[in-house]
Amino acid sequence: MCNTEYYSQLPIGTKALILSKLYYxxxxxxxxxxxxxxxxxxxxFLKDNEGCSQQQICNNxxxxxxxxxxxxxxxxxxxxxxxxxxxxNRREHxxxxxxxxxxxxxQIVKSFNxxxxxxxxxxxxxKQIIFNExxxxxxxxxxxxxxxxxxxxxxxxxxxxxx
Amino acid sequence: MCNTEYYSQLPIGTKALILSKLYYxxxxxxxxxxxxxxxxxxxxFLKDNEGCSQQQICNNxxxxxxxxxxxxxxxxxxxxxxxxxxxxNRREHxxxxxxxxxxxxxQIVKSFNxxxxxxxxxxxxxKQIIFNExxxxxxxxxxxxxxxxxxxxxxxxxxxxxx
DNA sequence: TAACAATAGTTATATTTGTAAACTATTTTA
DNA sequence: TAAAATAGTTTACAAATATAACTATTGTTA
Numbered sequence: 277m278c279n280t281e282y283y284s285q286l287p288i289g290t291k292a293l294i295l296s297k298l299y300y301x302x303x304x305x306x307x308x309x310x311x312x313x314x315x316x317x318x319x320x321f322l323k324d325n326e327g328c329s330q331q332q333i334c335n336n337x338x339x340x341x342x343x344x345x346x347x348x349x350x351x352x353x354x355x356x357x358x359x360x361x362x363x364x365n366r367r368e369h370x371x372x373x374x375x376x377x378x379x380x381x382x383q384i385v386k387s388f389n390x391x392x393x394x395x396x397x398x399x400x401x402x403k404q405i406i407f408n409e410x411x412x413x414x415x416x417x418x419x420x421x422x423x424x425x426x427x428x429x430x431x432x433x434x435x436x437x438x439x
Numbered sequence: 440m441c442n443t444e445y446y447s448q449l450p451i452g453t454k455a456l457i458l459s460k461l462y463y464x465x466x467x468x469x470x471x472x473x474x475x476x477x478x479x480x481x482x483x484f485l486k487d488n489e490g491c492s493q494q495q496i497c498n499n500x501x502x503x504x505x506x507x508x509x510x511x512x513x514x515x516x517x518x519x520x521x522x523x524x525x526x527x528n529r530r531e532h533x534x535x536x537x538x539x540x541x542x543x544x545x546q547i548v549k550s551f552n553x554x555x556x557x558x559x560x561x562x563x564x565x566k567q568i569i570f571n572e573x574x575x576x577x578x579x580x581x582x583x584x585x586x587x588x589x590x591x592x593x594x595x596x597x598x599x600x601x602x
Numbered sequence: 603t604a605a606c607a608a609t610a611g612t613t614a615t616a617t618t619t620g621t622a623a624a625c626t627a628t629t630t631t632a
Numbered sequence: 633t634a635a636a637a638t639a640g641t642t643t644a645c646a647a648a649t650a651t652a653a654c655t656a657t658t659g660t661t662a
Contacts, residue, residue: 282488282499284575287551288558289462290480291574292455297501298581299452305586317453331639336445338460343619345641367628367639388450395451395577403569410570411454412447414558418461423468494610508612530610530657
């Protein structure tokens with residue numbers, strides 16, 4: 277037989293995945309009027325971290341760097357961001373929001389914040405703090421456990437030149 | 440300029456998404472010896488909910504039902520699950536683990552549990568409880584907010600017969 | 603009870619994302 | 633200076649996501 281409210285018995289990672297799916301589904305609804313339908317978290321991140329390199333976005337948001345190339349290309353195409361070579365380290369590209377991108381991103385940030393407020397409403401502040409502490413600690417613990425190297429470049433190139 | 444530890448300032452949904460990515464990346468590493476490389480949460484769910492319908496899995500794990508068809512087909516093909524028509528409601532298919540599937544799932548459950556234990560270790564029990572309360576409450580709140588109907592079939596067919 | 607709506611699952615299609623490998627260009631290290 | 637590491641790109645393919653239309657079955661109601 278099948279429980280209807282099984283959520284609380286699920287593993288931590290599964291709970292987190294479901295929470296994020298529900299969250300982004302609600303957020304997308306709130307942001308239907310915006311041109312972009314995704315990449316909200318990247319724009320959110322860029323607003324606070326102007327002139328970031330692509331790799332820094334990847335590291336902070338756990339997104340693969342080959343996926344990031346396409347995302348940035350798309351955001352450049354629709355005029356949300358600009359790409360400038362770092363003259364001090366010509367491998368790096370600084371990513372910056374354009375005026376248009378910044379305007380749209382302000383709305384995105386507002387939606388993120390209002391949704392977070394909805395979720396924190398009626399929740400005692402000490403519980404909010406503990407929730408944040410715990411989720412941060414868990415992510416930082418996980419970063420130090422052996423993983424399939426999905427997002428980070430931990431010596432991916434040890435098998436040099438295949439021949 | 441770019442912070443290296445920006446995580447704590449991210450929105451709730453983004454934190455949850457990153458946590459789940461890190462979690463599954465570590466879990467996959469632990470389960471490298473297992474034949475399947477994904478669908479761990481579905482097998483975990485089935486172990487406690489034998490004879491579930493596909494729709495019930497979808498509702499509980501927030502997975503789209505068209506994706507579920509392919510996943511179940513695959514799990515049937517590799518001999519992990521069985522599909523039986525519910526004779527009391529012939530639209531429904533009961534999904535059950537086979538002996539092989541159950542054996543593999545036991546290892547999967549073990550890995551989930553040991554990873555959760557790692558994450559809870561050194562964390563006071565009251566914080567563990569609050570974390571779970573909060574994450575459950577948030578998911579249940581989100582289910583009651585307007586969303587793009589990704590996973591659930593809330594009157595998707597209101598625009599009848601297109602003509 | 604006949605028409606209609608709702609539900610469970612399927613198929614088809616298109617787009618996006620995930621993953622791996624190999625690659626250029628640049629910088630760092632030995 | 634040669635080798636290794638880093639940042640980003642390209643290609644190719646597998647898998648996930650999203651939409652729409654579909655069958656079969658069950659529930660509702662005029």
